[in-house]
Amino acid sequence: MKFVKSYEYWPSYLFYIPLLPYAVYLALKAKSGGFFYAANPGIENSGDGTESKFSTIQLIPSKYKPVTIFVPINSPIDPLLEKITLKKIIYPLIIKPDIGFRGLLVKKINTPNELIDYLKKYNSINLIIQEFITYPNECGVLFHKLPGQDKGTITSLTFKRFIAVTGDGSSTVSELISKDSRANKYTSLLKKQNSTILNTIPTKGKHIKLGDIGNHSKGTAFINANTSISQPLIDTFNNLNEQIKGWDYGRIDLKYENFEDLENGKSFKILEINGLISEPTHMYDASTGNYLKSLKEICKHWTIIYTISQENHRLHKVPFKNFNYFIKSLHKLQRYSTTIKQLKQ
Numbered sequence: 001m002k003f004v005k006s007y008e009y010w011p012s013y014l015f016y017i018p019l020l021p022y023a024v025y026l027a028l029k030a031k032s033g034g035f036f037y038a039a040n041p042g043i044e045n046s047g048d049g050t051e052s053k054f055s056t057i058q059l060i061p062s063k064y065k066p067v068t069i070f071v072p073i074n075s076p077i078d079p080l081l082e083k084i085t086l087k088k089i090i091y092p093l094i095i096k097p098d099i100g101f102r103g104l105l106v107k108k109i110n111t112p113n114e115l116i117d118y119l120k121k122y123n124s125i126n127l128i129i130q131e132f133i134t135y136p137n138e139c140g141v142l143f144h145k146l147p148g149q150d151k152g153t154i155t156s157l158t159f160k161r162f163i164a165v166t167g168d169g170s171s172t173v174s175e176l177i178s179k180d181s182r183a184n185k186y187t188s189l190l191k192k193q194n195s196t197i198l199n200t201i202p203t204k205g206k207h208i209k210l211g212d213i214g215n216h217s218k219g220t221a222f223i224n225a226n227t228s229i230s231q232p233l234i235d236t237f238n239n240l241n242e243q244i245k246g247w248d249y250g251r252i253d254l255k256y257e258n259f260e261d262l263e264n265g266k267s268f269k270i271l272e273i274n275g276l277i278s279e280p281t282h283m284y285d286a287s288t289g290n291y292l293k294s295l296k297e298i299c300k301h302w303t304i305i306y307t308i309s310q311e312n313h314r315l316h317k318v319p320f321k322n323f324n325y326f327i328k329s330l331h332k333l334q335r336y337s338t339t340i341k342q343l344k345q
Contacts, residue, residue, distance in 0.1 A: 007291040008222070008284040009185070012102075015294060022299055026306045033323025038309040040275045041318045042246015047275015049333050052098050054128050056273050061243045064254075064270045070098065071127040077119055080129075081112060089131045094213075097340060098126035101277070103215025104340050108132065122343055133269045135255040138162075138214040139225065139262075140281050143237045144249040144304050147311040151238050154229050155301065156251070156280035163190070163219035164209045167202025174198040176208070183210065186219040214253065214271075216284065224285035232263040239265060244273070248308050251278035276305065 007014075027033050037046050042059065044051035054070040067087050071080060084093070095118055096106040105122060109115045119127075138160040145152025165176035165183055177183045177190050190210050191198060202208050214220045241247065256268035280301055283294040312318040 006286050007294065008216070008286050010291075015298060019295060019298060019302075022302065026302060027323070030306065030310065030320070032320040034321030034326040035309045035313070036276055036305050037321040037325070038312040038318040039249045039305050040247055041312060041316070042244065043250075043273070043275045045276075045329060047250055047273070047277060048329055049101055049277045050099060050329055050336070051275070052126070053096070053100065053272055054098050054126075056275075057128075057270075059244050059247065059273065060270050061240070064240070064268065066133055066269050066271065067131040069129040071095075071119070071129060073126055074123050075119070077116055080119070081115075084129065089129065092132045094130040094132050095127055096130070097122075098128050099336060100340070101337075103213060103217040104337075105344060106213050106215060106218075108212050124343070125339070130271075132212075133255040133271065135257050135267065135269065137258070138220075138253070138255045138271075140214075140222075140251050140253045141233075141237060142251040142278055142280050142301070143241065144308060145238070145241055146308060147248060147315050151234075152241055152248075154234050154237060155304070156282045156297075157225040157229050157233075158281040158285075159223040159225040159228075160214040161221040161223055162209055162214070163211045163221070164207055165202075167204055167206040167208065169204035170201065172199050172201055173208060176202070177210070182219065182221065190219065214255075216281075222281045222284040224282040224288040226282055228259065230263055236263060236265040247273065247275070248312065249278070249305055250275040251281070 027035065037048070040046040043056055047056070054068060057065060057068050067089055069080075069083055069087060069089070091112070092108050092110045093115070094106065095109055095115065097104065100106065107118060109118060140156070140158040140160070141154055142156035143152055143154050163183055163186065165173065165180050167176065171179065173194060174191065177187055183190055194210055197208070211218050211220065216222060237252075240252075251274045253271045253274070254262075254268050255271060256262040258267070261267040280297045283289050283297045309318075309320070313320060
């Protein structure tokens with residue numbers, strides 16, 4: 001593995017393997033190797049990564065829910081194109097695996113021909129098609145509520161800054177990508193996504209947005225916005241939590257018009273709800289954190305999951321899963337992840 005100085009680019013196992021002793025401690029304390037499956041009784045497997053995104057999206061209140069179509073394996077293309085028209089989804093649109101993570105195979109589709117090409121290539125897995133939300137801003141909000149308590153709180157707020165370059169009046173977009181300290185880490189991806197403008201020369205000061213997908217793997221920067229967590233925002237998410245039954249812990253990724261509207265529950269759409277595997281993504285902002293702080297954040301949130309699971313088990317008789325169940329689910333996720341990565345090649 002090539003060493004990368006900034007910890008935000010390190011592989012995920014470096015954030016979790018060092019914490020295995022703490023995970024074992026929590027399991028022993030709970031007397032269950034799968035206690036965490038009680039954290040979100042309303043989400044399949046509490047959102048351990050094996051859940052259907054389409055099913056989870058159905059939990060979202062209608063006013064915040066994007067128009068979404070489930071695409072089963074080997075779906076015929078013509079009826080699907082008709083359904084897209086019927087649902088009034090226009091191009092561009094978003095397509096991604098129904099079970100997915102870290103931005104794998106998520107793509108913005110601009111034309112019917114692009115969609116057909118994607119479907120032909122990836123029709124061996126379940127997919128979802130989603131309207132492209134045009135709100136200009138995106139963030140991740142990690143919320144939790146302890147069972148038995150009236151209100152919950154937000155422990156992580158991450159603004160997402162889409163990858164971009166700024167024109168200098170003489171360099172092509174291709175050259176600007178190469179010169180930019182962040183963009184050049186994603187050169188192959190960005191040049192593929194922006195092939196039609198690579199040889200153009202933007203005017204000095206012109207901002208060129210190179211991506212629309214808010215995943216770190218696509219170059220999006222995660223900005224620690226915890227200082228912007230406000231009571232109105234917490235109130236909005238408490239109201240949302242009341243409408244999503246069985247969701248007690250997780251991160252909601254959403255797009256919004258402006259932050260003041262978001263705080264007041266207006267002008268935003270939820271892209272997806274994440275459960276157990278939700279990370280406090282503000283920890284990846286290297287300007288405010290470091291590797292050790294990130295490990296502490298993960299431990300802090302594992303403790304929250306432990307407490308929620310214990311209370312759901314005690315108050316609502318939500319069953320714990322055993323360690324074998326967890327291992328089988330982990331193997332399932334690993335096999336699926338391998339399949340996705342092979343399809344990507």
